[in-house]
Amino acid sequence: MLRLALGFFVIALIAALFGFGGIASASAGIAKIVFFIFLALLAVSLVIGLFNRGAGSRI
Numbered sequence: 360m361l362r363l364a365l366g367f368f369v370i371a372l373i374a375a376l377f378g379f380g381g382i383a384s385a386s387a388g389i390a391k392i393v394f395f396i397f398l399a400l401l402a403v404s405l406v407i408g409l410f411n412r413g414a415g416s417r418i
């Protein structure tokens with residue numbers, strides 16, 4: 360997911376370089392949304408990982 364956000368960011372930079380402002384702003388917006396989704400999923404997986412760390416040894 361982080362790779363997808365970086366891809367949209369690169370597209371936004373290239374579009375801005377060539378003067379396509381609409382495409383650049385849309386790509387930057389998509390990259391921002393995907394990056395925040397990535398951060399939310401990372402936080403959720405870290406919390407779940409902390410709770411499930413010792414679950415295998417309790418059997």
